[in-house]
Amino acid sequence: MRKSRFPQFAAAVLLMVTASAAAAILGTAGTAQAAPLGTLTLTALTGSTTTAPMLVSATTSSACPAGYGQNVGLRVGPAGSATGGLLGAALGAGGYDTAPVTFSGGQISRSLAQGLAVTAVADGDYDVYVECFGVSSGKHPDRFQTTITVTGGSWELKGGGGVPTPTATPSPTPTKTPTTTALVMSPANSAPAGTRITATLNVTPATLGGQFQLLNGTASLTSGNVVNGVGVVTIDTLPAASYSLVGRFTPLDPTYEVSTSDPVAYTVTPGQTNSPTPTTTPTRTTSPTPTTTNSPTPTNSPTPTESSTPTNSPTPTDSPSPTPTASGGNLPVTGMPLMLIVGSGAALVGGGSGLLLAARRRRDQVVPSGLPQWRD
Secondary structure (H helix, E strand, O other), X not given: OOOOXXXXXXXXXXXXXXHHHHHHHHOOOOOOOOOEEEEEEEEEOOOEOOOOOOEEEEEEOOOOOOOOOOEEEEEEEEOOOOOOEEXXXXXXXXXXXXXXXXXXXXXXXXXXXXXXXXOOOOOEEEXXXXXXXXXXXXXXXXXXXXXXXXXXXXXXXXXXXXXXXXXXXXXXXXXXEOOEEEEEEEOOOEEEOOOOEEEXXXXXXXXXXXXXXXXXXXXXXXXXXXXXXXXXXXXXXXXXXXXXXXXXXXXXXOOEOOEEOOOEEEEEEOOOOOOOOOOOOOOOOOOOOOOOXXXXXXXXXXXXXXXXOOOOOOOOOOOOOOOOOOOOOXXXXXXXXXXXXXXXXXXXXXXXXXXXXXXXXXHHOOOOOOOOOOOO
């Protein structure tokens, strides 16, 4: 009985097709320019034509067409040309017709100059593209591509797929515990200007501490501390006006949220102004008119008479000085005139001298017998 040779024949055909597809990937493409299957998104590591690898990654905008997902290759070549060189090894794991294809890591190993097999890349436009191959269908006539422009040894994206900038994944914002606040004013609703107004902020949870800020809309009026869920501030400098007062609580514990109370409408009315008390001008006191006191009339001294018994001269009596009267003006003129006093003294001295002389003469006269004689 002869064995069938069909399995060996089929295996040989499959091997030939696979070899042809691989040769097409590694070799240059055909002479006709392919139409794009879609775009190619590039993530560049640098823009230098000599830096390897040229790219961080390259991703097609969609999967390869059905039946062309066995092999894929990433190439670069002059814009509009069907020829180009590989930027890394071709991928042959299959399944590239089921999802977009990404080249990354060690799958991209060459610089732009190495991919073009030149030492220096000429200025101009170049296509970076991905080709798709099937086991039996060969290379698809179209490709995923994007165009770059080379200028002075550097390249930049010209069109097609974008070049996304890698961004760090933001850290999740921790969830904070909400707080609530309620503002109470005393006096309530309104007060005259100059009145000390008390604002009380009640915070929930009542165990929290932090800062209490009293606002008129968004403008800060004053602030204070919150202890065990209660904050109190006072203010007496609000001018007469209408206000929309708000209490804002900022907790010390960062795991709790900042909260703001509902606005409270408040009116400060004009305060009562007291009229000033008029000042009385003091009345000027008139000084009393001084009263002139008449000087006493001097008394004539007695004329001495001769006598057997000498008479002592009377002792002059000092005239009492009048007591000055206190007044608000000049002192009145009181007492005896100076000339009168001098004259009276001279008269008294003269009288006394006369009496003394008379007594001496009397002594010198003869005294009758039996009478005592005068002795000095």
